[in-house]
Amino acid sequence: MSALHSQLAILFEGQGDVAQFELLAETLGVSLNTSTALGDTPFFLTWREGELKLLDRELLKKGGLSIDIAPRSGEQRSYPAPKEGAFAQAIGRKTKTVVDATTGWAQDSLCLFRMGYDMTCIERSPIMAQLIADAFARLTHESWVQKLELAPPRLLHGNAIDVLQNLDTAPDCVYLDPMFPPKRKKSALSKKSMTILHELVGEDLDKEHLFEAAFAATSKRVVVKSPDYAPPLGGKPSESFAGKLLRYDVYFKS
Numbered sequence: 289m290s291a292l293h294s295q296l297a298i299l300f301e302g303q304g305d306v307a308q309f310e311l312l313a314e315t316l317g318v319s320l321n322t323s324t325a326l327g328d329t330p331f332f333l334t335w336r337e338g339e340l341k342l343l344d345r346e347l348l349k350k351g352g353l354s355i356d357i358a359p360r361s362g363e364q365r366s367y368p369a370p371k372e373g374a375f376a377q378a379i380g381r382k383t384k385t386v387v388d389a390t391t392g393w394a395q396d397s398l399c400l401f402r403m404g405y406d407m408t409c410i411e412r413s414p415i416m417a418q419l420i421a422d423a424f425a426r427l428t429h430e431s432w433v434q435k436l437e438l439a440p441p442r443l444l445h446g447n448a449i450d451v452l453q454n455l456d457t458a459p460d461c462v463y464l465d466p467m468f469p470p471k472r473k474k475s476a477l478s479k480k481s482m483t484i485l486h487e488l489v490g491e492d493l494d495k496e497h498l499f500e501a502a503f504a505a506t507s508k509r510v511v512v513k514s515p516d517y518a519p520p521l522g523g524k525p526s527e528s529f530a531g532k533l534l535r536y537d538v539y540f541k542s
């Protein structure tokens with residue numbers, strides 16, 4: 289059993305082929321449980337409605353969280369979506385290749401993918417990496433992705449501090465959105481998806497090292513998303529773009 293086994297179990301509720309559930313349990317080194325023998329882990333992964341979902345005990349009856357691959361509300365549905373707003377300005381309109389070193393729920397990665405950036409995604413949590421892999425597989429079945437013959441973002445599982453050192457080609461941009469401690473406990477983590485992610489992975493205490501690895505790996509720029517109250521991760525940024533309650537700090541490599 290892996291270090292994960294006290295945190296997570298795979299839940300089989302009688303849906304589909306049990307072999308898929310057994311394989312996931314074996315891959316992650318965790319146990320396969322059923323609704324009548326839940327065990328005592330705080331988290332579960334299971335497939336519901338064709339999507340891999342993360343559940344905590346509160347979500348067991350309510351459905352669970354999967355990675356949403358649909359465009360955000362207000363986002364233009366044409367491809368590539370216009371490179372507008374603070375996020376796109378920070379990433380750069382001429383930027384082609386982006387490595388998202390802190391993929392998490394992949395909402396930023398997918399937004400950049402829809403803007404036409406060539407995306408590589410890194411995630412170190414094995415649980416989040418499974419959810420991301422499931423989302424990218426679902427993305428390949430979307431009609432617009434098939435029609436345009438687009439390949440989904442590449443996913444690399446591991447600590448980005450190491451993975452960034454071994455990339456074949458230096459990306460134009462490395463994007464970082466690590467976990468910061470909330471200013472007021474409730475407000476910053478009010479979304480269930482962020483609360484559960486915080487419970488799962490905790491605060492990213494090595495983010496200064498991650499910044500150094502990102503700066504060494506990029507050919508042009510590092511972009512860091514921070515809550516507006518947090519000091520800049522890499523010292524004084526070259527440029528900064530303000531969003532709602534957050535900031536994108538841009539560090540150019542001259």
Ligand SMILES: C[S@@+](CC[C@H](N)C(=O)[O-])C[C@H]1O[C@@H](n2cnc3c(N)ncnc32)[C@H](O)[C@@H]1O
Binds near residue numbers: 390397446448449
């Ligand atoms: C705040 S979340 C990112 C949210 C993401 N931007 C989104 O749009 O959903 C931070 C994620 O980065 C991951 N992470 C933090 N440090 C990392 C590292 N050194 N290597 C790989 N993943 C890392 C965490 O496991 C977590 O899933």
